Amino acid sequence: MDISKLIVNTQLNDSSPYYLQIATIIKAKIDDGSLTVGDKLPSERELALLFKVSRTTAINAYRHLEKLSYIHIRKGSGTYVRDKYALQVKSTEIPWPQLLKPYIQPSMATLMSELLVNNVGDDKISLDAGMPDPNYYPINVFNKLQVDFFPKLNPRDFGHIPVHGYQPLRHTITEMLGSEGVKCHCDDVIILSGSQQGLYLSARVLIEPGDYVIIQAPTYLGAIQVFQSLGARILSLPEGNSFPFEILEDYLTRYRPKLMYCIPSFHNPNGNTITIEDRKRLIQLAARYRLAILEDDPYSKLYYEDIPPLSLKALDTYGGVIYMSTFSKILMPGLRLGYMVAQPAFINRIILEKQYVDLHSSNISQWLLNLFITEGYLEKHLKKMRTIYKNRRNAMAEYLSYSLKAKLSFQVPKGGFYMWCKINERFSSTKLLQEALKVGVSFIPGEGFYSTSENNQELRLCFSQHNQKTIIEGISRLEKATGRLSKFKLSNPKRNVKPII
Amino acid sequence: MDISKLIVNTQLNDSSPYYLQIATIIKAKIDDGSLTVGDKLPSERELALLFKVSRTTAINAYRHLEKLSYIHIRKGSGTYVRDKYALQVKSTEIPWPQLLKPYIQPSMATLMSELLVNNVGDDKISLDAGMPDPNYYPINVFNKLQVDFFPKLNPRDFGHIPVHGYQPLRHTITEMLGSEGVKCHCDDVIILSGSQQGLYLSARVLIEPGDYVIIQAPTYLGAIQVFQSLGARILSLPEGNSFPFEILEDYLTRYRPKLMYCIPSFHNPNGNTITIEDRKRLIQLAARYRLAILEDDPYSKLYYEDIPPLSLKALDTYGGVIYMSTFSKILMPGLRLGYMVAQPAFINRIILEKQYVDLHSSNISQWLLNLFITEGYLEKHLKKMRTIYKNRRNAMAEYLSYSLKAKLSFQVPKGGFYMWCKINERFSSTKLLQEALKVGVSFIPGEGFYSTSENNQELRLCFSQHNQKTIIEGISRLEKATGRLSKFKLSNPKRNVKPII
Structure with a gap:
């Protein structure tokens, strides 16, 4: 089905990841009946072209809709609108979405569980999940x-x-x-x-x-x-x-x-x-x-x-x-x-x-x-780890002060894993994360730590997972991402309504 | 406080363990106001004498009431009626029973979790919990x-x-x-x-x-x-x-x-x-x-x-x-x-x-x-265990047929861990368990496997935990317990109402 007609005048913005926005748009079309059960959706490549996003973003949008039971991805055949409410359809399948208890899916839940898992490997430096350094697991x-x-x-x-x-x-x-x-x-x-x-x-x-x-x-x-x-x-x-x-x-x-x-x-x-x-x-x-x-x-x-x-x-x-x-x-x-x-x-x-x-x-x-x-062994291990993490904290704090002082403010914590930063310029931390991922560094946007989504100019950097050299490389990548954004301006940082899906 | 006046004409019966019945009686007196906050209860020894039960039963009755927050056992001082509703009392303690969500405690839950844990050691032969033989844990x-x-x-x-x-x-x-x-x-x-x-x-x-x-x-x-x-x-x-x-x-x-x-x-x-x-x-x-x-x-x-x-x-x-x-x-x-x-x-x-x-x-x-x-290793282990358990099943079935045929009927299962037996005489399986524990063998009374408490003449024997010799000894103890009960009669096996506490 050619859904391009259905999405005229739809613009993506910076309020949330692109894949979520695309999923929201398609979901709305299914909910309002513009798209109905069995309709074939564009291929991932076509979807990416349509929204001018990467193929990965298109794939993520579909994966998200699949999780919500809105679509069905049939390998080698295509992607189809699914019978979410099951009643309208003469399916012999059990209607799980109807049987399951209604529930509240916290908005960041999916994003976070993906972050936790997908950040391993390659050249990416993860300053996101708060974990000990695996090299020091005893x-x-x-x-x-x-x-x-x-x-x-x-x-x-x-x-x-x-x-x-x-x-x-x-x-x-x-x-x-x-x-x-x-x-x-x-x-x-x-x-x-x-x-x-x-x-x-x-x-x-x-x-x-x-x-x-x-x-x-x-x-x-x-x-x-x-x-x-x-x-x-x-x-x-x-x-x-x-x-x-x-x-x-x-x-x-x-x-x-x-x-x-x-x-x-x-x-x-x-x-x-x-x-x-x-x-x-x-x-x-x-x-x-x-x-x-x-x-x-x-x-x-x-x-x-x-x-x-x-x-x-x-x-x-x-x-x-x-x-x-x-x-x-x-x-x-x-x-x-x-x-x-x-x-x-x-x-x-x-x-x-x-x-x-x-x-x-x-x-x-x-x-x-x-x-x-x-x-x-616990006492010995703690003693060792305190020294290691202290050095890493110092390295991160020093390099942040050196390279990003004007753009980020932060306090040096006296323990734990995290450096909490505020963006002094007019762009959101979600936007910064998008840029940061492109240059191979990740963190958690501040809004993930609030029950409301007002605070979108904070971010958490974790210094526990990597050695000093890698931390410094991570911060220098973050500096690069920040530099790219400094020329843009955030339209109205306090009024961005996050789509609830 | 002398609670003996409060419990005139109260008889224990066979419908449930004695400690539960005693707890129910005391609980009812607290609920109806006969016993009030701060009243000192008899010592465990006195309680045992009062109800003509063992000291262990008295202790269990108090422990059960303590779990329900009805009483407070102060070491070295005594046992006191507690402020269950907390409002009436100028306590500085947080009133947990009020804060906790109301819940349904399935009647057998406490009994079962105690059975699972307390049956190790001594000379007791446990035919209750459905577990593999620890000697064959790989x-x-x-x-x-x-x-x-x-x-x-x-x-x-x-x-x-x-x-x-x-x-x-x-x-x-x-x-x-x-x-x-x-x-x-x-x-x-x-x-x-x-x-x-x-x-x-x-x-x-x-x-x-x-x-x-x-x-x-x-x-x-x-x-x-x-x-x-x-x-x-x-x-x-x-x-x-x-x-x-x-x-x-x-x-x-x-x-x-x-x-x-x-x-x-x-x-x-x-x-x-x-x-x-x-x-x-x-x-x-x-x-x-x-x-x-x-x-x-x-x-x-x-x-x-x-x-x-x-x-x-x-x-x-x-x-x-x-x-x-x-x-x-x-x-x-x-x-x-x-x-x-x-x-x-x-x-x-x-x-x-x-x-x-x-x-x-x-x-x-x-x-x-x-x-x-x-x-x-899993395939090898399964092959070995099937032979071992088959022999144990056979031993239990043979010895049951030999010694208890008239009193218990059962079918030989073709797999799994359990022999499900029906009592052919007029006594309940809970009563049998009480006698069985005295001679050092345990099983699970059948009513634990029903959502209603009508079926009180069935029992489950597990043959997985012990070798053939011990199984045979266990069954011969069960025969002894059964023999002691055969002289008694169950008043009305279908009409026993189980107290809900």
């Missing part, structure tokens, strides 16, 4: 531990274990928490399949559609997605020089929110750390309003100056802090292990929910991780 | 594979991988499925953290409160729990000599159920296998009514006579079969790995949901499992 130590301790292994350790985790590991983590000022019983600690699972389970047992959840703005993308997917209404606490207690108290009286999600140390994405005074005041306020706090603490052991203050959990006077952390940032994400500690009434409910989700986390990972900690 | 092979292949390991394999799993493992499983008649694309296969996760995710994306789900009755406990926890209404298909197509069709026209959960081969708990003719007819009917089928297939590779018929997925003409299987039964549960294959429209939604739940499953397990299969 896999040699894990291998050695497996070889050394295998003869002592009890086969039953590879059967079913309690839902809340392998007992020796829970014990080890309880001791570790104790040394950090968190006094708890080993049965109040639950081992999770990564801290993402802690986020999910907490949200599952607490949030009903319409409930209010407070987040720092910006904050970790995955948290916003989980809260939104469960129908929560998000209240944003703007991050700034001081903690916004007035706004928080206003939210507490006005909306009676159930939960606040908070990353107090070396915040993702902005690197901030809440001071000890503000932590105490936050706990007082939360206790007064019976506000539960989900404290996410993946980075506090990755400090490059002073050790960060006591965790909110260590200061918890009212039993309302749910503390969780992960080994994904300090060791390696593939372990898929994190942990949570909270009051028994909360943890018991989490255990019940986890039983439904996966019975318990992988025993092999838990057994090896416990050995890694008890044999003293 | 941990030596896994260790060897790790040692041999470690030098070839790419560190990036221990970073983040796609949500739907480690690509080489998905590829291997796609080939395995192909050899079993299930033609699918590698991207339509998702690796799960055990098949429990497949159950959970499928239910999460399909079921809304009030939706109807068809199950075989009896069926796997964990499935009933997940469906009920999400608010599904359960329609039971009675298991019998032939597949109940008339009842199924009646359900389909009358209730328009969304999903049928089915274990077609070596059913848990009753060992039945649906014939090829009935499978085809089931698919025809499901296609006509657009009924989605969740096919759970943990046991089909554990056949002791003929290979079972093609899976429902292999016969699927309408894209409505969601197939899942696990490595927990054929290898070891601690791997926490299973897989699912279905139409892209369904799998894509599952992937999105899994991203929220745990990002992806443990890389170490996936890497090792892929090596285990591709190096040819």
Whole structure:
């Protein structure tokens, strides 16, 4: 079918990636009936010509529509409009889109999961995903531990274990928490399949559609997605020089929110750390309003100056802090292990929910991780990584100051993985990403860390994944991309409406 | 407080474990205001005397009430009625029970998770949990594979991988499925953290409160729990000599159920296998009514006579079969790995949901499992285990026939792990379990496999965990327990109402 007639006067703009815009346009034509079930769509090459974009962009637009079940790509035959509502069609296929529960797909979810996976290989320098450097994954130590301790292994350790985790590991983590000022019983600690699972389970047992959840703005993308997917209404606490207690108290009286999600140390994405005074005041306020706090603490052991203050959990006077952390940032994400500690009434409910989700986390990972900690390797590894990451942070900060000072402003974080930058010129970070990808460097546009899409001139650069030389090369590519854009101007940076698809 | 006055005329009966009955009685007194916040309860010893039960039963009753947040056990001080509704009390603690989402706790959930964990050690013979024999977990092979292949390991394999799993493992499983008649694309296969996760995710994306789900009755406990926890209404298909197509069709026209959960081969708990003719007819009917089928297939590779018929997925003409299987039964549960294959429209939604739940499953397990299969160890292991389990099945069947023929009837299953027995005398299986535990043998009472609690004279014996000698000893203990009960009579086996707590 010749769809060119249908898209007269359609212009692509800078508000979102081109592939999404193209997909939105085609989707609208299917929704309004201009295109109907069985219509053959142009080839990828034709689509690219039609919109004056690259073939890859055209392919991505179709892949996106296929994911949404709007089209059907039949290899060797062509691309067809699909029966999204299934009723109109005498198909013998089961109408999955009708059977599936309605859901809210957070706008950045697809983009982000693609970013996480597609950024490996070639000459591209990835400053996007917040991961440790794979070259320093302690896999040699894990291998050695497996070889050394295998003869002592009890086969039953590879059967079913309690839902809340392998007992020796829970014990080890309880001791570790104790040394950090968190006094708890080993049965109040639950081992999770990564801290993402802690986020999910907490949200599952607490949030009903319409409930209010407070987040720092910006904050970790995955948290916003989980809260939104469960129908929560998000209240944003703007991050700034001081903690916004007035706004928080206003939210507490006005909306009676159930939960606040908070990353107090070396915040993702902005690197901030809440001071000890503000932590105490936050706990007082939360206790007064019976506000539960989900404290996410993946980075506090990755400090490059002073050790960060006591965790909110260590200061918890009212039993309302749910503390969780992960080994994904300090060791390696593939372990898929994190942990949570909270009051028994909360943890018991989490255990019940986890039983439904996966019975318990992988025993092999838990057994090896416990050995890694008890044999003293974690401390050594952390010491080494702190030096390495500190040097990388310094290299990035220095080279950013040297080459992009006028165009980007940023603060040097005292720990963690991220440099949070603001664009001083009039172009958006999404536009910058498009240019950056062309010269082989990637980052995450700031709007991915907000529940609204107003802030489109920020970006997060991650300095953990590459050595200093590569980081400098990455920043110099970013400088090139920025240079290309400086001549353009952003039409109206605050009014760009993001298409929702 | 002297609660003995409050419980005059209260008799324990055989309908459920004593600790649950005691907990229910105390709970009712708190709910109706006879006991109020801060009241001190009798010591465990006093409670045991009061109800004429063991001290362990008294402890369990209190532990259960503590889990429900009804009481507070203060070490060294005593046990107190707690502020369940929190509002009446000037506590500075956060009122978790109020904040948590209301939920349905399936009645057997607590009992079962305790059974699964507490049955190790001592002289007790466990014929309850359906697990492989730990002595045959192939941990030596896994260790060897790790040692041999470690030098070839790419560190990036221990970073983040796609949500739907480690690509080489998905590829291997796609080939395995192909050899079993299930033609699918590698991207339509998702690796799960055990098949429990497949159950959970499928239910999460399909079921809304009030939706109807068809199950075989009896069926796997964990499935009933997940469906009920999400608010599904359960329609039971009675298991019998032939597949109940008339009842199924009646359900389909009358209730328009969304999903049928089915274990077609070596059913848990009753060992039945649906014939090829009935499978085809089931698919025809499901296609006509657009009924989605969740096919759970943990046991089909554990056949002791003929290979079972093609899976429902292999016969699927309408894209409505969601197939899942696990490595927990054929290898070891601690791997926490299973897989699912279905139409892209369904799998894509599952992937999105899994991203929220745990990002992806443990890389170490996936890497090792892929090596285990591709190096040819899975086939060898299955061959060995089939012989071992067949001998155990035979031993159990022979000794049951020899010693308990009059009291229990059963069919010999052609595969899987279970012997499903019916009590021919007038006592319930829960009562038998209580006696059996006293002589050191355990099993699962049949009512755990039903969504209603009518069927209380069936039991499941698992023959996979122990060698023939131990199985025979277990059955002879069961004979002893049965003998003790034969003198008692069950008052009215069909009218026992189970307390819901």
